[in-house]
Amino acid sequence: xxxxxxxxxxxxxxxxxxxxxxxxxxxxxxxDLVLFSSFIFAYLYMRxxxxxxxxxxxxxxxxxxxLNSIVLFGSGATMHFALENWKHRNFSKFANWIVMTIILGAxxxxxxVMEYIHIGARWSDGIFGASFYTLTGMHGLHVFAxxxxxxxxxxxxxxxxxTFTKYTGLTLGxxxxxxxxxxxxxxxxxxxxx
Numbered sequence: 299x300x301x302x303x304x305x306x307x308x309x310x311x312x313x314x315x316x317x318x319x320x321x322x323x324x325x326x327x328x329x330d331l332v333l334f335s336s337f338i339f340a341y342l343y344m345r346x347x348x349x350x351x352x353x354x355x356x357x358x359x360x361x362x363x364x365l366n367s368i369v370l371f372g373s374g375a376t377m378h379f380a381l382e383n384w385k386h387r388n389f390s391k392f393a394n395w396i397v398m399t400i401i402l403g404a405x406x407x408x409x410x411v412m413e414y415i416h417i418g419a420r421w422s423d424g425i426f427g428a429s430f431y432t433l434t435g436m437h438g439l440h441v442f443a444x445x446x447x448x449x450x451x452x453x454x455x456x457x458x459x460x461t462f463t464k465y466t467g468l469t470l471g472x473x474x475x476x477x478x479x480x481x482x483x484x485x486x487x488x489x490x491x492x
Contacts, residue, residue: 316466323470327477334436334481338488341429359413360490366409367486370441373402374479377448381472387462389455396452399475403445410438433485440478447471 380395414431421431451471454460460468 312464316464319466319470323473327473330440330477334433334484337429337433337436338484341433342488344425344429357418358490359416362409362413362416363486363490366406366413367482369402369409370406370482371479373399373406374476376402377472377475381468384455384460384462384465384468392455393452396448396455400445400448400452403441403448403475407438407441407445410434430489434489437478437481437485440481444471444475444478447474 376395376399380392380399383389383391383395419427419430421427448471451467454467
């Protein structure tokens with residue numbers, strides 16, 4: 299009986315640690331969601347109240363933003379494939395997909411910088427400029443942090459930190475990347491479609 303208990307202790311410890319890490323990470327994402335929600339609701343309130351809102355507003359390049367969105371959503375798909383290949387014990391495909399995710403994430407940021415250069419509005423131009431640059435800049439910062447996070451995860455996987463049965467960090471990285479995708483859906487909708 300004692301032998302059986304000892305044999306299960308490492309797995310039990312892993313499960314408990316995994317659950318705590320996931321709960322902590324979800325709490326972090328909820329706090330991030332509250333942050334984004336506050337800014338989004340403030341933007342929508344100011345826009346709909348009409349007070350100080352610029353008539354017509356700056357012209358955003360919806361084609362560039364749509365292309366950029368496709369790049370970001372594509373990176374969500376490649377991250378999904380990366381995790382699935384890890385689960386199926388295919389390290390080389392996992393590495394290829396996560397590298398592709400990092401490249402697409404960098405492509406999204408490059409597109410965002412291009413848009414900032416050509417938009418013809420500044421942060422100091424008023425409520426719209428301040429809202430647009432604050433929200434999209436905050437999102438871009440999250441994408442940048444995600445690129446660093448995924449790079450660290452890849453390096454850790456290369457160093458053997460994860461096994462094909464214990465890969466909580468990779469799961470959390472995937473959750474984070476999908477969170478970034480979801481936030482962009484909202485930002486794209488309110489800035490480019492409404």
